[in-house]
Amino acid sequence: MKEHDIERMVASIYHQREEPMSRRSWLRAAGLGFGSLGLSALLADEHSVMAMPQVQNPLAPKAPHNPAKAKRVIFLFMHGGPSSIDTFDPKERLDREDGKPLPFKRPLSFDNKNDAGPLMKSPWKFRPGGKSGIPVSDLFPHVRDCVDDLCIIRSMVGEGVDHGAALLQTFTGTSTFIRPSMGSWTVYGLGTENQNLPGFIAIKPSLAHGGAKNWSSAFLPGAYQGTAIGHAGLKVDDIKGEPIEYLINKRFSTDQQRFELDMLQNINRRHEALRQNDPQLEARIQAFELAFRMQAEAPEAFQVDKESETTKKLYGLDNPATQDFGWQCLLARRLAERGVRFIQCTHSYKWDQHSELFNGHTRNAREVDKPIAGLLRDLKSRGLLDDTLVIWAGEFGRTPVSQGGDGRDHNPYGYSIWMAGGGVKPGFVYGATDEIGYHAVEDRMHIHDFHATVLALLGLEHDRLTYRYSGRDFRLTDVAGVVANKILS
Amino acid sequence: MPANRQMLKKFSLLIFFILGSAVLLTPRVMTQQAVAGGSTEQVEFFEKKIRPVLMNNCAACHNPDAKIAGLDLTTAEGFRGGGESGPLIDRQNPENSRLLKVVGYEEKLKMPPTGKLREDELVDLAAWVKMGAPWPASNLSSTPHAAETKVVNGVKSSTREFTPDERAYWAFQPVRSVKPPEVSDNAWVRTPVDAFILHKLEGNKLSPAQEADKHTLLRRATLDLTGLPPTEAEMHAFLADQSPDAFAKVVDRLLASPRYGEKWGRNWLDVARYADSTGNDEDHRYPNAWRYRDYVISSFNNDLPYDQFLREQLAGDLIPAKRPGEVNRQGITATGFLALGPKAIAQQDKKKMLYDVYDEQLDVTTRAFMGLTVACSRCHNHKFDPILTRDYYSIVGIFAGTRSFSDPMAFVSESLNKPLVTKSEYDAWLAAKKAHQEKAKRRQLEIGEIVDAAKERMAARQTDRLAEYMLSARNVHINKAESNSLAETQGLDPAILEKWVKYLNPDNIKQHLLVWKNSEAASINQVAGDYEKRFLAQLSKWNETLSAWRVKYRQALKDGTELPDKPGFDGGKDRFFDEIYFRKGPFSVTQEDKHRFTPGEIKRIAELKAELENLKKEAPPEPEMACAVEDGDVVEQKVFIRGDYHNEGEEAPKAAPAILAEKTGPLPEVKTGSGRLELAQWLTRPDHPLTARVMVNRIWQWHFGDGIVRTPDNFGKMGERPTHPELLDYLAARFIQSGWSIKSMHRLIMLSSAYRMSSEVSAQALAADQENKLLTRFNRRRLTVEEMRDGVLALSGDLDLTMGGTLQEGTGTDGENDNKRLSLNPELLTRRTVYLPLRRANLPTLLNLFDFGDATAPSGKRQLTNVATQALFWMNSEFLTEATKKIARALPQEKQSDVAARIQSAYRRILGRPASLDEIKTGHGYLEDFRRKYPIEEPAHASWQSFCRILIASNDFVYVD
Numbered sequence A: 001m002k003e004h005d006i007e008r009m010v011a012s013i014y015h016q017r018e019e020p021m022s023r024r025s026w027l028r029a030a031g032l033g034f035g036s037l038g039l040s041a042l043l044a045d046e047h048s049v050m051a052m053p054q055v056q057n058p059l060a061p062k063a064p065h066n067p068a069k070a071k072r073v074i075f076l077f078m079h080g081g082p083s084s085i086d087t088f089d090p091k092e093r094l095d096r097e098d099g100k101p102l103p104f105k106r107p108l109s110f111d112n113k114n115d116a117g118p119l120m121k122s123p124w125k126f127r128p129g130g131k132s133g134i135p136v137s138d139l140f141p142h143v144r145d146c147v148d149d150l151c152i153i154r155s156m157v158g159e160g161v162d163h164g165a166a167l168l169q170t171f172t173g174t175s176t177f178i179r180p181s182m183g184s185w186t187v188y189g190l191g192t193e194n195q196n197l198p199g200f201i202a203i204k205p206s207l208a209h210g211g212a213k214n215w216s217s218a219f220l221p222g223a224y225q226g227t228a229i230g231h232a233g234l235k236v237d238d239i240k241g242e243p244i245e246y247l248i249n250k251r252f253s254t255d256q257q258r259f260e261l262d263m264l265q266n267i268n269r270r271h272e273a274l275r276q277n278d279p280q281l282e283a284r285i286q287a288f289e290l291a292f293r294m295q296a297e298a299p300e301a302f303q304v305d306k307e308s309e310t311t312k313k314l315y316g317l318d319n320p321a322t323q324d325f326g327w328q329c330l331l332a333r334r335l336a337e338r339g340v341r342f343i344q345c346t347h348s349y350k351w352d353q354h355s356e357l358f359n360g361h362t363r364n365a366r367e368v369d370k371p372i373a374g375l376l377r378d379l380k381s382r383g384l385l386d387d388t389l390v391i392w393a394g395e396f397g398r399t400p401v402s403q404g405g406d407g408r409d410h411n412p413y414g415y416s417i418w419m420a421g422g423g424v425k426p427g428f429v430y431g432a433t434d435e436i437g438y439h440a441v442e443d444r445m446h447i448h449d450f451h452a453t454v455l456a457l458l459g460l461e462h463d464r465l466t467y468r469y470s471g472r473d474f475r476l477t478d479v480a481g482v483v484a485n486k487i488l489s
Numbered sequence B: 001m002p003a004n005r006q007m008l009k010k011f012s013l014l015i016f017f018i019l020g021s022a023v024l025l026t027p028r029v030m031t032q033q034a035v036a037g038g039s040t041e042q043v044e045f046f047e048k049k050i051r052p053v054l055m056n057n058c059a060a061c062h063n064p065d066a067k068i069a070g071l072d073l074t075t076a077e078g079f080r081g082g083g084e085s086g087p088l089i090d091r092q093n094p095e096n097s098r099l100l101k102v103v104g105y106e107e108k109l110k111m112p113p114t115g116k117l118r119e120d121e122l123v124d125l126a127a128w129v130k131m132g133a134p135w136p137a138s139n140l141s142s143t144p145h146a147a148e149t150k151v152v153n154g155v156k157s158s159t160r161e162f163t164p165d166e167r168a169y170w171a172f173q174p175v176r177s178v179k180p181p182e183v184s185d186n187a188w189v190r191t192p193v194d195a196f197i198l199h200k201l202e203g204n205k206l207s208p209a210q211e212a213d214k215h216t217l218l219r220r221a222t223l224d225l226t227g228l229p230p231t232e233a234e235m236h237a238f239l240a241d242q243s244p245d246a247f248a249k250v251v252d253r254l255l256a257s258p259r260y261g262e263k264w265g266r267n268w269l270d271v272a273r274y275a276d277s278t279g280n281d282e283d284h285r286y287p288n289a290w291r292y293r294d295y296v297i298s299s300f301n302n303d304l305p306y307d308q309f310l311r312e313q314l315a316g317d318l319i320p321a322k323r324p325g326e327v328n329r330q331g332i333t334a335t336g337f338l339a340l341g342p343k344a345i346a347q348q349d350k351k352k353m354l355y356d357v358y359d360e361q362l363d364v365t366t367r368a369f370m371g372l373t374v375a376c377s378r379c380h381n382h383k384f385d386p387i388l389t390r391d392y393y394s395i396v397g398i399f400a401g402t403r404s405f406s407d408p409m410a411f412v413s414e415s416l417n418k419p420l421v422t423k424s425e426y427d428a429w430l431a432a433k434k435a436h437q438e439k440a441k442r443r444q445l446e447i448g449e450i451v452d453a454a455k456e457r458m459a460a461r462q463t464d465r466l467a468e469y470m471l472s473a474r475n476v477h478i479n480k481a482e483s484n485s486l487a488e489t490q491g492l493d494p495a496i497l498e499k500w501v502k503y504l505n506p507d508n509i510k511q512h513l514l515v516w517k518n519s520e521a522a523s524i525n526q527v528a529g530d531y532e533k534r535f536l537a538q539l540s541k542w543n544e545t546l547s548a549w550r551v552k553y554r555q556a557l558k559d560g561t562e563l564p565d566k567p568g569f570d571g572g573k574d575r576f577f578d579e580i581y582f583r584k585g586p587f588s589v590t591q592e593d594k595h596r597f598t599p600g601e602i603k604r605i606a607e608l609k610a611e612l613e614n615l616k617k618e619a620p621p622e623p624e625m626a627c628a629v630e631d632g633d634v635v636e637q638k639v640f641i642r643g644d645y646h647n648e649g650e651e652a653p654k655a656a657p658a659i660l661a662e663k664t665g666p667l668p669e670v671k672t673g674s675g676r677l678e679l680a681q682w683l684t685r686p687d688h689p690l691t692a693r694v695m696v697n698r699i700w701q702w703h704f705g706d707g708i709v710r711t712p713d714n715f716g717k718m719g720e721r722p723t724h725p726e727l728l729d730y731l732a733a734r735f736i737q738s739g740w741s742i743k744s745m746h747r748l749i750m751l752s753s754a755y756r757m758s759s760e761v762s763a764q765a766l767a768a769d770q771e772n773k774l775l776t777r778f779n780r781r782r783l784t785v786e787e788m789r790d791g792v793l794a795l796s797g798d799l800d801l802t803m804g805g806t807l808q809e810g811t812g813t814d815g816e817n818d819n820k821r822l823s824l825n826p827e828l829l830t831r832r833t834v835y836l837p838l839r840r841a842n843l844p845t846l847l848n849l850f851d852f853g854d855a856t857a858p859s860g861k862r863q864l865t866n867v868a869t870q871a872l873f874w875m876n877s878e879f880l881t882e883a884t885k886k887i888a889r890a891l892p893q894e895k896q897s898d899v900a901a902r903i904q905s906a907y908r909r910i911l912g913r914p915a916s917l918d919e920i921k922t923g924h925g926y927l928e929d930f931r932r933k934y935p936i937e938e939p940a941h942a943s944w945q946s947f948c949r950i951l952i953a954s955n956d957f958v959y960v961d
Helices: A001-014 A023-032 A039-044 A046-051 A092-096 A142-144 A161-172 A182-190 A209-215 A236-239 A254-273 A279-301 A309-314 A324-337 A357-383 A447-457 B002-021 B025-039 B041-055 B076-081 B098-103 B119-130 B192-203 B214-226 B230-239 B246-256 B259-269 B288-301 B305-318 B327-336 B351-370 B389-400 B422-477 B483-490 B494-503 B511-518 B521-559 B575-581 B599-618 B658-664 B676-683 B691-704 B724-737 B742-750 B763-766 B785-796 B845-851 B868-876 B880-892 B896-911 B917-933 B941-953
Strands: A072-078 A126-129 A132-135 A150-157 A201-205 A227-229 A342-347 A389-396 A397-403 A409-413 A413-420 A429-430 A440-442 A467-469 A470-475 B151-152 B156-157 B405-407 B417-419 B626-627 B636-639 B648-651
Touching: A046 B599, A072 A182, A072 A324, A072 A357, A092 B742, A126 A142, A132 A397, A142 B305, A150 A279, A150 A440, A150 A447, A150 B288, A150 B417, A161 A182, A182 A201, A182 A342, A182 A447, A201 A209, A201 B483, A236 A324, A254 B941, A279 B868, A309 A357, A324 A342, A324 A357, A342 A357, A357 A413, A357 B025, A357 B511, A389 A447, A397 A413, A413 B785, A470 B417, B041 B119, B076 B288, B076 B511, B119 B648, B151 B521, B192 B724, B192 B742, B214 B230, B214 B259, B214 B742, B230 B246, B230 B896, B246 B259, B246 B742, B259 B691, B288 B327, B288 B626, B305 B327, B305 B676, B305 B691, B327 B626, B351 B389, B351 B676, B351 B691, B389 B658, B417 B422, B422 B483, B422 B494, B422 B521, B422 B599, B483 B494, B511 B521, B511 B575, B521 B575, B575 B742, B691 B724, B724 B742, B785 B845, B785 B880, B845 B868, B868 B941, B896 B917, B896 B941, B917 B941
Parallel strands: A072 A342, A072 A389, A150 A429, A201 A227, A201 A342
Antiparallel strands: A126 A132, A150 A413, A389 A413, A397 A409, A467 A470, B151 B156, B417 B626, B636 B648
16 A cells, blocks of 8 residues: 555544544554454464464573572672671681781782781670670671571682672672673572562672672673662662662653553554564563563662661661661662562672771771661561571681781681571581681682582572573583582571 | 591592503593592592691692792692602602601601691591592583593693594585575575575475565665664655665665764674773773774775784784884774773782783684684683684783783783874873973972971971870860860960861771770870870971982972972871871861961962963873784793693694694794784685684674574584575675675675565464574564664754764773763763763663673674563653654644644654554544643643654564564
């Protein structure tokens, strides 16, 4: 049919019509107007749907390889590198030999140009906590009260002596190449439980030291990319309005949006029907429906303000020092509750005390101690801690020798992290560093082993969770990784 | 411990079996085999009993960095390598092993020096040595060809005989000269391409899809070649042109458009993993990478022969300029291909960093040009392809002789920026810059001296009252005394006291103030006195330092020689002094403290500052620079065993991969320099089996959505086989014959009937050819993120078609969580997406969302997804709201009765086709309903804006048939 013919016909129809069409009628017209290719006919034509290669929802929940002990992860990341020997790994020998030279040659450091200072004892006292009596320093009095829930790993080993390498290895397994992050692998392996929220969320992540590569999917499909909620440089108040990019329509009511979406889907259905119901077109139609539900339901997940005053206090939201990380922790709990698979919180780049260890670590710990304890208690009281794995870690620890008189340099050779809930042994200490806290010597847990263990807790076998890229099967643990069975409850 | 003994027994049996069955294996291979065949018990014994002993007692000195006595006890290789005094293990008589004697304190040398090991540890070690000291590598990987390892002159070699199958692998065979096959339906054959496609279809009793209608074809071709939708005028012209070569004219027009280079240049930039910063750790900007991007765009626009394009990207700096004495600007710029990759520049193991960079350069080179994953051979021979570790290091040696850094050894390594002017021009600029900096420095130093003079005047009167200030501040804190009146009664400077009050705030948690904070009233005077004493001692030392400098400074001023840098105080030496005397502390003076200066001083500072401002304008402009590489010192590369540079193996002279050299002959002899030019020459040999095939396959894929080989960056065994091998060879041969002309490939492909097929598929074809490997129809595809964004901007009339240059500002990196770390937001800009700078560590959200990729590795094919977060963009983004407002307003402004015509116009503009009768009816109904339901909206436009947004968000717009 020639164009001018169509126009002529349209004009005649237009003039014949007396009443404006109701919404119902244009929807109906869309369906009926299709003749033999009508919508209803096509929907019934299963054969054509069957024949096309199907497009799977990449985020649909998938069964793990083994029964999972943890269904989700909350990773509390302390950017900058908190000192283990000042927090979770007491070293008596350092107290005794304060000011004495390092008894062996210093391994590769971050600052190799200046000669390292002597051994420096911790300015904080360690005290036993809980029934387990596991010692925690005075930097973390609130967390110490929860120590019976912690599984402290004192023998972490990484390879990067600079922040970038260490962050990338912590989150992606390698500092040499850009690879998918732990959260992306997890969602790739397990999908996610709540389709109205992203499966992998990074709350206020750092832009530095790898930036988005620390929550990116790299060569995995983009659907497994972490969704950032603001970034570390923003204030919570600047994020609350629109936590996820494009989530909020600033102009229309839901009703009006649905009205518009109905028309869009009508056009899309018509288009799809003329194209043998090509599944990639169907996938995009479904994506719009999902997005519509997401924008209706996701904002509620971010409404931390709706929590009770008691809960807010528990996380330290009433105190300016703790309210930022408290908000992150409380949001993490809300997201965990709603089935988000992998959640990262970041205490932004503050722990890097090359100098003034005392002031810096005091301030930092004050900002996170109460919120973290609040999170642990809250998860526990809601019964969520059983299947939520909480991880507390920096990218490395710090040296037992001083730097610049009153600071400590980076130390990836032996440092502490802890986990709680989700299938790890509570009130347990795993591994050990040498007498001064420089090298991990017992039950060393390389970052690859850490990743293998986290995946194991999620029911995933790290050597079976692979993705074929560039002719090779890749995995989070590269060609390494041993699950630390001793810490599994 | 019976359980343990039983385990050991199993363990030794296993070792026995292996020793007995493979006597010739080297120890390294043996342990690998042992572990590969063994159980986790073995790993557990070593990890539980042995490694902790070694780590706990030995590793502090015997690690790869310290390597005291040449010994590294942290790795299997290190252990086996022994120390300066020989091997640790005696395999014939394990009890006599040196290791056991030393730890047993049996000889003069006793280890560890801090005390003998515990008895049980010694027993474990002895048991382990007896077993042959198996050391399971934690990053173990089995190498299928390990058994074939040869030993040449005492060094393990990775070379081996290739199998007949490996030699016969399709991609290594020379490109065949193929004639288009005979087909029955000759009418369908427009270009020889069609004969190949149709031949295969006929063989499968299938027929090609109908020809696409003209609207579809024009939209397809226009997006394909330019990345933009066709305009209404272009559509009219094409529809009106009834001549048989109407489409050929369109293709020619599109190929001649500068927009072509922007689209196809972007395709290549994916392969070249282009971005404007180092990514990885510090994400420093590449301030000149954009010149490479512009080079790529203009190369496509000018149809630069691909062999030259390839040679320039690898070795353009080594190709002489057209005219003698000039600089080959284009060639130097092209080497940005090697230079702009991701780099871990804060890595402190600088040798590792450099070899990671060479690895990255090798990877992008071999995958982009040959479709081979040579980088997989870094640690062991390639698992699937006949690529040897030695092949890897033979190419790495070429990059190791190439410089990508101006200062690799810097704390944060500095990337190379290469002048695009002659050396003499550049040197003249350096001299001018130095002279200019000296002028500025003289003024800055003078300002500093005026400020210091004022500070020293103040200090002379105040610093010996430091204790009084501290005590008064305490008085304010504890007794709530009023600061100003206290100052008055004490005869203290009120401004200074106020600073002290602030500084000594009890909430301040500085360690060097703890003594002060925790002192009792009884001792407080004493403590304050101590603080004062230490301060004054430090001050007098500092003044000496300054005086010594001043002598030199004044002399240099007099002589007119280079001025010495003024010393700065190292805060780590004395935090208290640093915070009091500098950093706006109580006893510091800065330019802002006007009352500390004489009128003459104030005037002079103002003059100097004005001069500095003027000087800024006079700064000699930097010559144009490129993000590029250059030849460095020649490196005689050796194989690094298991990729570890501490562990050198056989020599790896510069060479082409052996399996390919068998077909093409060797790399031209590298007489001088890095060998990059020779590598480029070898790659562009007309008989190279991969170069032309890989590129024509890329071109085919960028047209059809899928390549003839569907893994464009991997032609190896793990890649896919060609669906149409004869066609691939035909195209490759034609490509070379055409003088490597990419545009002639476009014509050959696009003028075919295959390219004109509809994307509609018959039930029969769908059943027989689900994945469209036979090409029964054209592949429907989603728009790329560039096509979406640029297309919307084109429709709204906002698209800025300025070409080239950069929007990136600054150098280096930014504060850790500064917004400047983010890439510029594409939604706030109007240039074509290809021109937006990319901060590699933080790519724009929009690009991440729509599958741009991550710009860190060569990517010949984007993986396009459909997820809800993308739909949110179409529903809610302000970018679309603004754009659709403009699009709606630009529709013909006519009377209400011409709604149908406006709907038609919206369809034609946005979707490149007329609306059907149904669509007009439906659209009309929607607009009417909208106005009735939402009458408060701005008349007319709101409903039209909504309608336009719907069309733009629809699959009709987002997919190309």
